[in-house]
Amino acid sequence: MPTPAEYxxxxxxxxxxxxxxxxxxxxxxxxxxxxxxVARAAEWLRANMERAGLTTSVHETAGHPIVLGEWRGAGSxxxxxxxxxxxxxxxxxxxxxxxxxxxxPTIRDGNIYARGSVDDKxxxxxxxxxxxxxxxxRGTLPCNVILLxxxxxxxxxxxxxxxxxxxxxxxxxxxxxxxxxxxFAPGQPSLLSSLRGxxxxxxxxxxxTSDLHSGSYGGAVVNPAMALARxxxxxxxxxxxxAIPGFYDAVQSWDDSTxxxxxxxxxxxxxxxxxxxxxxxGGESGYSVLERIWTRPTCEVNGLLSGYTGExxxxxxxxxxxxxxxxxxxxxxxxxxxxxLIEAHIRRVAPPGVRVTVRLLQGGMPWRGDLRGxxxxxxxxxxxxxxxxxxxxxxxxxSIPVVHDFKQVLGAPVLLMGFGLPGENAHxxxxxxxxxxxxxxxxxxSAFWDAMRP
Amino acid sequence: MPTPAEYxxxxxxxxxxxxxxxxxxxxxxxxxxxxxxVARAAEWLRANMERAGLTTSVHETAGHPIVLGEWRGAGSxxxxxxxxxxxxxxxxxxxxxxxxxxxxPTIRDGNIYARGSVDDKxxxxxxxxxxxxxxxxRGTLPCNVILLxxxxxxxxxxxxxxxxxxxxxxxxxxxxxxxxxxxFAPGQPSLLSSLRGxxxxxxxxxxxTSDLHSGSYGGAVVNPAMALARxxxxxxxxxxxxAIPGFYDAVQSWDDSTxxxxxxxxxxxxxxxxxxxxxxxGGESGYSVLERIWTRPTCEVNGLLSGYTGExxxxxxxxxxxxxxxxxxxxxxxxxxxxxLIEAHIRRVAPPGVRVTVRLLQGGMPWRGDLRGxxxxxxxxxxxxxxxxxxxxxxxxxSIPVVHDFKQVLGAPVLLMGFGLPGENAHxxxxxxxxxxxxxxxxxxSAFWDAMRP
Numbered sequence: 001m002p003t004p005a006e007y008x009x010x011x012x013x014x015x016x017x018x019x020x021x022x023x024x025x026x027x028x029x030x031x032x033x034x035x036x037x038v039a040r041a042a043e044w045l046r047a048n049m050e051r052a053g054l055t056t057s058v059h060e061t062a063g064h065p066i067v068l069g070e071w072r073g074a075g076s077x078x079x080x081x082x083x084x085x086x087x088x089x090x091x092x093x094x095x096x097x098x099x100x101x102x103x104x105p106t107i108r109d110g111n112i113y114a115r116g117s118v119d120d121k122x123x124x125x126x127x128x129x130x131x132x133x134x135x136x137x138r139g140t141l142p143c144n145v146i147l148l149x150x151x152x153x154x155x156x157x158x159x160x161x162x163x164x165x166x167x168x169x170x171x172x173x174x175x176x177x178x179x180x181x182x183x184f185a186p187g188q189p190s191l192l193s194s195l196r197g198x199x200x201x202x203x204x205x206x207x208x209t210s211d212l213h214s215g216s217y218g219g220a221v222v223n224p225a226m227a228l229a230r231x232x233x234x235x236x237x238x239x240x241x242x243a244i245p246g247f248y249d250a251v252q253s254w255d256d257s258t259x260x261x262x263x264x265x266x267x268x269x270x271x272x273x274x275x276x277x278x279x280x281x282g283g284e285s286g287y288s289v290l291e292r293i294w295t296r297p298t299c300e301v302n303g304l305l306s307g308y309t310g311e312x313x314x315x316x317x318x319x320x321x322x323x324x325x326x327x328x329x330x331x332x333x334x335x336x337x338x339x340x341l342i343e344a345h346i347r348r349v350a351p352p353g354v355r356v357t358v359r360l361l362q363g364g365m366p367w368r369g370d371l372r373g374x375x376x377x378x379x380x381x382x383x384x385x386x387x388x389x390x391x392x393x394x395x396x397x398x399s400i401p402v403v404h405d406f407k408q409v410l411g412a413p414v415l416l417m418g419f420g421l422p423g424e425n426a427h428x429x430x431x432x433x434x435x436x437x438x439x440x441x442x443x444x445x446s447a448f449w450d451a452m453r454p
Numbered sequence: 455m456p457t458p459a460e461y462x463x464x465x466x467x468x469x470x471x472x473x474x475x476x477x478x479x480x481x482x483x484x485x486x487x488x489x490x491x492v493a494r495a496a497e498w499l500r501a502n503m504e505r506a507g508l509t510t511s512v513h514e515t516a517g518h519p520i521v522l523g524e525w526r527g528a529g530s531x532x533x534x535x536x537x538x539x540x541x542x543x544x545x546x547x548x549x550x551x552x553x554x555x556x557x558x559p560t561i562r563d564g565n566i567y568a569r570g571s572v573d574d575k576x577x578x579x580x581x582x583x584x585x586x587x588x589x590x591x592r593g594t595l596p597c598n599v600i601l602l603x604x605x606x607x608x609x610x611x612x613x614x615x616x617x618x619x620x621x622x623x624x625x626x627x628x629x630x631x632x633x634x635x636x637x638f639a640p641g642q643p644s645l646l647s648s649l650r651g652x653x654x655x656x657x658x659x660x661x662x663t664s665d666l667h668s669g670s671y672g673g674a675v676v677n678p679a680m681a682l683a684r685x686x687x688x689x690x691x692x693x694x695x696x697a698i699p700g701f702y703d704a705v706q707s708w709d710d711s712t713x714x715x716x717x718x719x720x721x722x723x724x725x726x727x728x729x730x731x732x733x734x735x736g737g738e739s740g741y742s743v744l745e746r747i748w749t750r751p752t753c754e755v756n757g758l759l760s761g762y763t764g765e766x767x768x769x770x771x772x773x774x775x776x777x778x779x780x781x782x783x784x785x786x787x788x789x790x791x792x793x794x795l796i797e798a799h800i801r802r803v804a805p806p807g808v809r810v811t812v813r814l815l816q817g818g819m820p821w822r823g824d825l826r827g828x829x830x831x832x833x834x835x836x837x838x839x840x841x842x843x844x845x846x847x848x849x850x851x852x853s854i855p856v857v858h859d860f861k862q863v864l865g866a867p868v869l870l871m872g873f874g875l876p877g878e879n880a881h882x883x884x885x886x887x888x889x890x891x892x893x894x895x896x897x898x899x900s901a902f903w904d905a906m907r908p
Contacts, residue, residue, distance in 0.1 A: 030764075030765060030766040030767065030768065031764075031765065031766075032765070090768060091762075091764065091768055093762075093764070094665075097664060155766055155767065156767065182670070196669060198669070198769070200767040200769065207730075207732045208730040208731050208732045209730065209731025209732075210551060210731070210879065210882045210883055210884070211548075211881070211882040211883070212730060212881075212882060213851075213852060213879075213880045213881040213882065214752075214754050214756060214780055214782070214881070215650060215652070215782055215850070215851045215852025215853055216636070216747065216850075216851050216852050216876075216880065217730060217747070217851070218747070218752040218754045218780075218782055218851060219737050219738065219746040219747055219750055219751075219752040219754075219782065219851065220726075220735055220736070220737045220743045220746045220747050221730050221732055221735060221736060221737070222732060222734070222735070222736035223754050223755055225686075225755035225756075225757070225758050225777075226686060226689070226690070226754065226755045228683070228758070229682070229683040229684075229685075229686035229687050229755065229758075230683075230686075230687045230690075232679075232680060232683035232684075232687075233683050233684045233686075233687030233688075234687075235680070236680070236684075272674075276661075276662040276663065276666060276671060276675050277662050277663025277664070277773075278661045278662045278663075278675055278676060278807050278808075279806065279807055279808070279809065280676070280806040280807040281674055281675060281676070281807065282674070282675060282676035282805065282806070282807045283673050283674045283675070284673065289674045292673040292674045293670065293671070293672070293673055293674050296673055297673075298668075298672040298673040300668050300672045300673075300677050300680065300771055301677055301679035301680045301683065301760065301761065301772070302668060302679075302761050302762055302767075302768060302769060302770055302771070302772070303679070303760060303761035303762040303763045303768070303770075303772065304679050304682070304683075304758045304759060304760040304761065304763070304775060305758060305759060305763040306755065306757060306758040307755065307756050307757035307758065307778070308545075308547075308756055308757040308778060309757045309758070309759040309776070309778070310484075310485075310545065310547070311484060311485065311486070312484035312485075312609055312815065313484065313609060313610065313654040313756075313778065313780070313815040313816045314484065314544060314545055314756060314757070314778075314881065315652070315654065315756060315780055315852075315853075315881055316756055316757075316881050316882065317754055317756070318755070318756070318757070319731075321758060322763070323679075324761070324762060324763070324767065324768075326668055326672075326767070326769055328668070328669055328672055328673065351736065352733065352734040352736070353732050353733055353734040353735065353736045354732075354733070355733065361766065361767040362767045396669070396670075397669045397670050397671070397672060397673065398667060398669025398670050398769075399669055399769075422670075425664065425667075426667045426670065427665070427666075427667040427668070427768065427769055427770050428664045428665040428666060428667065428770065429664055429665070430664070
C-alpha cells in the first residue's frame with residue numbers, strides 16, 4: 001500500500017484532470033447570470049468530496065450554497081480540524097486581456113492559468129485530494145475533519161457566518177486551516193500572521209436629472225464627475241496618508257518584534273515594482289512596501305464611471321458619477337466605523353448641487369493571529385516536509401473576512417498556510433497558480449495530517 | 455398661386471412626413487458602425503433638396519460626405535447667401551432614458567421628440583422647405599443660394615473647412631445663414647451675437663500593466679483612478695475659477711453695453727435650475743448665470759472610466775483611468791493654446807508612477823459677431839414677421855466652430871437665427887424641437903428671402 005504522499009504522485013494526472021474540470025465552471029459569485037454555474041460548481045465539489053471519502057451535504061443559503069464534507073472516524077477524543085475554502089471566483093473581465101480563456105485552464109511555463117486557479121479553487125481542491133490520499137491508503141486520519149467550502153467569498157461571505165453560528169455545535173473544532181493566501185516567494189513557504197479587513201463602498205453622485213449639453217449649461221451647473229474627483233482628491237494628503245478625519249484612530253501599531261521580522265525578509269522592491277509594471281511605487285510615507293501592504297490601512301478607488309466613455313467626443317455634462325472605493329483595514333478598525341467616517345467626510349466636502357449616496361457593499365474584519373500551539377506547529381512541520389525549508393512568518397494585504405469570524409464564533413485558532421505566489425493576478429486577467437505549488441501544496445496538506453498525529 | 459408662406463401651410467402634413475423620414479436615419483457621426491446611416495442621410499437630403507429645386511451634389515471627404523445644393527437663378531448682380539446646417543447627430547446613448555425611441559420621431563405636448571430634431575436636422579430642413587416654397591410658388595429667389603450641409607459637426611467638422619477652402623470660389627457669398635441654436639425663450643426670437651469655442655481632450659493614465667488585487671498591492675502602488683481624481687481636482691479653485699496657469703490670459707472681457715444687454719434679459723434663474731433638475735446651480739463666482747454660459751470659458755468633465763464598474767464589488771487596483779474633458783472657449787482663446795496649457799499643467803501635477811497621455815479630440819474657435827448690415831437687418835425683419843416680435847440679442851454657450859471658419863475663409867458675415875428652445879436636451883436623452891418653432895422657423899426662413907429683396 002502506498003503512503004498518502006505516494007498516492008498523490010501516482011494519481012497526479014487524474015487529479016489534474018479533476019482540477020481542470022473544476023476550474024472550467026465559471027462560478028462567478030458577483031454576477032446574477034452565473035448563479036447556475038455557482039450551483040454547478042457546488043454540486044461538482046460535493047460529488048468529488050464524497051468520492052474522496054467524506055460524508056457530504058450542500059446547504060442552500062440566501063445567496064450561494066455552502067458545501068460541507070465530514071469525516072468523524074477519529075473518535076470523540078481526537079481533535080477536530082475544520083478546513084475552509086471557497087469555490088466561487090472573481091469576475092473574469094476584461095476578457096480581452098486574457099492570453100488564454102479564463103475558464104479553459106492551460107499550463108504555460110509551469111503555471112496553471114485560469115480564473116480561480118489560485119483564488120481559491122486550486123488551494124481548496126488540494127486539501128480534498130490530501131484527505132482522499134489518507135483515506136484511500138490508510139483508511140483513516142488522525143483527526144476528525146470538517147471541510148467547509150463557500151460560494152460567496154468574493155462577494156463578502158454574507159451568509160457564511162450566520163451558517164457557522166447556526167451550526168456552531170456541528171462545526172465545533174479545535175483548529176481551522178485555510179489555504180487562500182500566497183507564499184513569500186517561490187520555494188519559500190510561509191505562515192500568515194495577519195490579514196487586512198475590508199470596507200467596500202459605492203459612492204453615487206447625482207446632479208442634473210439627465211445629461212446636459214456641456215455648451216448650453218457648462219459653467220453654471222455643478223458637474224457630478226468633477227465633484228466626485230474633488231471629493232476623492234480629499235481622501236489622501238500629499239504624503240499618501242489618509243486624510244479622512246478619524247481614519248487612523250483605531251489602528252493598533254505593530255509590535256517591534258513583528259516589524260523587525262518584516263524588515264528582515266529578503267524583499268526585492270525592484271522585482272515587486274517590475275511585477276506591477278508601474279514606473280514607480282507609491283504609498284504612505286514613513287513605511288516600507290511590506291509594511292504598507294501588511295500593516296497599514298488603505299483607501300483605494302476600484303472603479304469610476306460617469307458620462308460618456310465611448311469612442312470619440314460627446315459634449316455632455318453628466319447627470320451622474322459613480323466611484324467604487326474600498327478601504328483595507330487593520331486591527332482594530334471595523335467596516336462599520338470606517339463607513340461612518342467616510343460618509344461623514346464625504347457629506348462635509350461634497351459641494352451643494354449634487355446628491356450623494358454612500359453604500360457599504362462589503363465589509364470584513366481584519367485579523368492578527370497568535371502563532372503558537374499545536375495547530376501552528378503542525379503547519380510549520382507540514383511546510384518544512386513539503387518544501388524542505390522552514391516557513392517564514394508573513395502578513396497579507398488582502399482580506400479573508402471569515403478568519404476573524406471563525407475565531408470569534410468557533411473560538412478556535414486559525415492556521416493560514418497559503419500556496420499562492422506574488423504576481424499571481426488573483427483578481428486580474430491571467431490569474432495563475434504555480435503547478436509546483438499545487439503539487440507541493442497537496443503534499444503539505446497531507447503532511448499536516450501526519451503532523452497532527454498525537 | 456399661393457405665397458411661399460401659404461405654400462408651407464398647405465404642405466404642412468407632407469413636410470412633417472419628410473422631416474420624420476429624415477429623423478429616422480440614425481446618422482451618428484461619432485460611431486463607426488453608423489457610417490452607412492450617415493451616408494444614407496446625406497443621400498436622402500440631397501434627393502430632397504433636388505426636389506426642392508436646387509442643383510445638388512454629394513462630396514465625399516476623408517470622413518462623412520458634404521451635401522451641396524445650389525440655385526444660381528438670381529443673376530450675377532444679386533447677392534449670394536450660403537445656408538449652412540448639419541445632418542449628423544449626437545450618439546443617442548443612454549438609450550434606456552428615452553421615453554420614445556431616439557430614431558422614431560414622436561410628437562408629444564407640441565414637441566417633436568427625436569435625436570437630431572433640433573440639433574440640427576429640423577433646423578436645417580426648415581431652410582430646405584422655405585427655399586422649396588419660394589421656388590414652387592414664385593419660381594425664383596431674390597438671391598443666389600448655396601445650401602451646404604455637413605455630416606461631421608458633432609465630431610468637430612474636421613473636413614468642412616478644408617472643403618470650404620478648396621471650393622472658396624464656388625462658395626463665395628455675401629452672407630452665411632445658420633440655424634443651429636436656441637431662442638431665448640418660447641415666443642421670443644433671438645439673434646446670436648457670440649458662440650463659445652471648444653477644446654475637447656481625452657486624458658489617459660496608465661499605472662500597473664494590468665489590474666492588480668487591491669489587497670495584495672493596495673497602498674504600495676500608485677492608483678491611476680485616484681491619481682486622475684487628484685489631477686482633475688486641480689482644474690478649479692474653490693470659487694469655481696479655472697486654476698490652470700495661463701488659462702484666462704487670452705480672454706477678452708465683454709464690453710459694458712453687451713453685459714448690460716445680457717443683464718437686461720428676463721432670465722428666470724429658478725426656472726433654469728428646475729430645468730436641469732439640480733438642487734442648486736454652481737459655477738464661477740462674480741458672474742451671473744448667463745454671463746457664465748455666454749461669456750466665460752469652462753473646463754468640464756464629460757466622462758470618467760476606470761477599473762470595475764459593474765454590479766457588486768470587485769477589489770481591483772485599476773491599471774488605467776480615463777477622463778474626457780472639454781473646455782468651452784471665448785475670444786481670443788484657441789484650442790491649441792488651451793491644449794498646450796492643460797497638457798503642461800497635467801504633467802506638472804501628475805504623480806510619479808503613472809504615465810499620462812493627453813489627446814485633443816476636437817477643437818473649434820470661439821466667435822463674436824458684428825450685428826450690423828443688410829444680412830443682420832434681414833434676419834431681424836424675418837424674425838419679427840414670423841414671431842410678431844423683435845428678436846433680442848443673445849449669446850450661446852455651445853460651439854459651432856465653423857462659424858469662425860466661414861468668416862475667416864469666405865470673408866462673409868454670419869447670421870445665426872436659431873429656433874431651438876432652452877431645455878431641448880440637444881445632446882441628452884429625449885431631445886426635442888418645438889413643433890411651433892419648426893413651423894414658424896420655416897416662415898422666418900421664407901420671410902428672410904423676402905427681406906433680402908433689394
